[in-house]
Amino acid sequence: MPNSTFGNNTLFFSIARIKPARKLLDALKHNKRQIQTELGAFSHIDPEKTNLNYCLAGCSKPEDGYETVRDLIKQYSNNKRRQLQKNAVVAAEMIFSIPFHRGDIDHLAFFEDCLDWCKNEFKGHPLLSADVHLDEACKHMHVLIGCVLPDRLLGSKSISYGKPFKFRNFRFFDEVAKHYGLQAPSIGLNKMDRAKLGHRVLLRLESLDDPLLKSACFNSLRRFIENDPVPFASELGIEFLPSLKAVKNKGDS
Numbered sequence: 001m002p003n004s005t006f007g008n009n010t011l012f013f014s015i016a017r018i019k020p021a022r023k024l025l026d027a028l029k030h031n032k033r034q035i036q037t038e039l040g041a042f043s044h045i046d047p048e049k050t051n052l053n054y055c056l057a058g059c060s061k062p063e064d065g066y067e068t069v070r071d072l073i074k075q076y077s078n079n080k081r082r083q084l085q086k087n088a089v090v091a092a093e094m095i096f097s098i099p100f101h102r103g104d105i106d107h108l109a110f111f112e113d114c115l116d117w118c119k120n121e122f123k124g125h126p127l128l129s130a131d132v133h134l135d136e137a138c139k140h141m142h143v144l145i146g147c148v149l150p151d152r153l154l155g156s157k158s159i160s161y162g163k164p165f166k167f168r169n170f171r172f173f174d175e176v177a178k179h180y181g182l183q184a185p186s187i188g189l190n191k192m193d194r195a196k197l198g199h200r201v202l203l204r205l206e207s208l209d210d211p212l213l214k215s216a217c218f219n220s221l222r223r224f225i226e227n228d229p230v231p232f233a234s235e236l237g238i239e240f241l242p243s244l245k246a247v248k249n250k251g252d253s
Contacts, residue, residue: 012099012172015092020086020088025066027142028066031062044137047135058144065144075150091148094142095143096140100236113179114141117172125146127145127146197229200233204236
């Protein structure tokens with residue numbers, strides 16, 4: 001197991017709960033690039049590359065995946081003789097990412113391995129869709145799984161909290177990410193290291209003439225980078241070793 005510590009969401013793998021059910025349809029439409037306001041409207045999506053996106057598994061139409069979950073919710077309500085609570089987790093979305101600077105990684109092989117890992121990690125969950133996006137700066141895959149079965153709910157138990165949640169990130173790193181040369185970012189930085197790394201991130205963005213620097217929200221973005229520079233550094237391929245902690249001699253008073 002790597003020495004680095006992971007937060008709840010890491011650069012290579014993150015997970016989010018989806019509730020209520022109507023938000024699932026929005027997620028499916030986004031992943032299938034069927035929300036018209038997104039097509040060409042945001043600089044992070046390149047409409048000329050959208051045709052390169054592909055689906056590895058699951059539904060081809062957002063409505064099909066949505067109806068699958070709606071049917072399962074109806075079956076659950078009939079079997080339990082009660083309506084599903086409004087705050088119940090109906091689905092979960094995993095996002096697997098390849099850092100911008102790692103153009104050497106075979107994205108098809110990587111995402112296929114990610115999907116296989118996901119199927120094994122979340123056994124029993126209906127697989128709704130697995131969509132790969134190549135029309136943004138970083139190649140990534142969205143995997144949507146259902147969290148409602150006819151006889152039980154899988155959401156909170158499967159996704160979990162605290163240590164089990166973090167250990168899942170370790171498993172993904174050990175079983176998939178490290179085989180592609182990805183390194184686990186350390187988040188245990190002291191104040192000085194954080195400042196140094198944040199400065200290097202800003203310098204790298206400047207050297208790339210990154211659009212972030214021209215954002216109307218740049219001051220807020222800069223503060224965010226300075227407070228938590230690790231994910232930005234990992235994405236930009238900036239290697240950084242934390243300072244060694246001073247060891248106090250037993251004889252020191």
